[in-house]
Amino acid sequence: MVNTALDVPGIRLQAGELLALRGDAPRAGRAPPASRRPGAVPAKPAGAGMDLREIRAFAEGDDTRRIDPAATARTGTPHIRSFHEDRDETLLLIADFRPPMLWGTGATLRSVRAARRLALLGWRAVAQGTSLAAIGVGAGGVTAIPFGGGVRQMIRVSHMLASRHDHALESGGGALPLVEALIRAARLAPPGADVMIATGTDGIAREDEPALARLARRRRVRVLLALDPSETTPPSSPLPIHAGALTRFARLRPFDRAALSQRLRALNVGLEVLGDDAG
Structure with missing residues (x-):
């Protein structure tokens, strides 16, 4: 159970408030199909489609069956053909509930505001027939819900987020690197998937970047x-600022989002800013 002092709106994340966000998501005009391909039963995508995307140099991990003989002979180095994926829409939500997210000077904690935004994105995905998965990461480790669809899946995600947030509030502990969640995400999300990572300004450390770049490949x-x-x-x-008998004065600066955006762009990762309570 969460301490009663923490059981207040804006600090504790309730599954009910995430479920209520379904009303803020657009409703589909009709029930979406189980799959974008013909048939009533969703199936695993067959792989690449028929539309050529590019011919590029062979890289470690590429399928040797896609080597292009003409380009390889012309350049003298192995080249492969890559195609646009023939896939269903998939969305993976990653919620950072580590200690740096569990604070705020406004009406809500960073973590609560981020989870609400993820839940809204989840409900919108459900309304569009998108397959959905979620990962919660906190001081206690990583929790994942594999891909599924429909309202029941979003209910599972909402309860997982609320439960992991309660655990984070109670457990405290040091801030673990995000890399474990990123590795789990790369195993969980198929090629072509959309991945949304909700975190704070200090959420992605330099040691996380290789795993983040692999996820975004x-x-x-x-x-x-x-x-x-x-x-x-x-x-x-x-x-x-007080340190024992010493006192100094400092002026805070607004966070430089442009620098973070440039850093993420080098990893092929986009940035979306979720403003404060007023914004």
Whole structure:
């Protein structure tokens, strides 16, 4: 059970509030098909489609059966043909509930605001017939829900997010790297999937970048950045900093999102900013 002092809106994440966001998501005009391909039973995608996307140099891990003889003979180095994927729409949500996300100077914690946004994206995906999966990462480790569809899947995701958030509030502990969740995501999400990672300004460390780049190699990855009011509109006056008998004054600067955007762009990852409570 969560401490009663933490059981207040904006601090504790309730499954009910995530389920209620279904009303904010657009409803489909008719029930979506189980699969984008013909037939009533969803099936695993067969792989690449028939439309040529590019001919490029062979890289480690590529399928040797797709080597293009003409380009290989012309250049003297192995080249392969790659095709646009023939796949169903898939979305993987990753919620960061590590200690740096469990704070806020506004009406809600970073983690709560990020989870609400992920849930809204999840409900929109359900309305469009998209297959959905979710990962929650906290000081206690990584929890994953494999891909599924429909309202029942989103209900499972909502309860998982609320449960993992409760555990994060109670457990505390040090901030683990995000890399374990990124490795799990690469195993879970098929090529061509959309991946949304909700985290904070300090959520992606330098040691996470290789795993993030591998995840983004054949998937559309975006970071949903939950900003606190102190990071978007910090106080204009200097603030005192006390260390024993010493006192210094410092002025806070707004978070430089352009620098993070450039860093992520080099990894083939997009950035979406989730503003403070007022925004």
